Amino acid sequence: MTTLKSKLHEDLTAAIRGRDELRSSTLRLTLTAITKEEVSGKTARELSDDEVQKVIAREAKKRREAAEAFAEGGRAEQAAKEKAEGEILAEYLPKQLSDDELQEIVAQAVAEAKAAGAEGPRAMGQVMKIVNPKVAGLAEGGRVAATVKKLLAG
Known part of the structure; x- marks a missing residue:
């Protein structure tokens, strides 16, 4: 298992133990997306840290876009939840350029x-x-x- 993926698993376990619903659900969805990426194609394979990072970045982008859509639709509570999930995922990505x-x-x-x-x-x-x-x-x-x-x- 790659180091980033194992860190996600460890953080998920800690979030579950700490009863942090938002973090645990976000990490579960992300790990599911990683697993889905691993088994897609003709043969199953394990993703490298770079590939895992790309999956996390894609998931974070989905959260940002969903937050914008909810905000435009007048659903502030759902937009805030999506934004919070995006911030959790951002912790696992390299710092963005200014x-x-x-x-x-x-x-x-x-x-x-x-x-x-x-x-x-x-x-x-x-x-x-x-x-x-x-x-x-x-x-x-x-x-x-x-x-x-x-x-x-x-």
């Missing part, structure tokens, strides 16, 4: 792309190829794309 750090990395990538002869909005793909490996797991794709568009446009 806007300034992300802007700096994207600016360097734009400069590299311009040096290679790509300019304007059509350079988006080239810039994303440079940026994505540097920010993998540290910034959400939509945030990265928005920053790239903004710097290419202006």
Whole structure:
């Protein structure tokens, strides 16, 4: 068992013992998503820590989107629950890049792309190829794309 997955199991046990309903249900759902990912495909396999982290990030994104949808729908209590679940999952993810750090990395990538002869909005793909490996797991794709568009446009 990978170290991140075993940490999730240990934390789940502690949450159950501490009667922390929110944390235990969130960790159960996350472990279920990890197991589902492990058995999908032709053969069952064990996920690496990086793959487990991607599953956790996907689950956290689902919680954020659900919280936004509930908030727009006027269901504040449900939105707060989804947001709290997302915060629990965020504890297992690496710290996200700040806007300034992300802007700096994207600016360097734009400069590299311009040096290679790509300019304007059509350079988006080239810039994303440079940026994505540097920010993998540290910034959400939509945030990265928005920053790239903004710097290419202006």
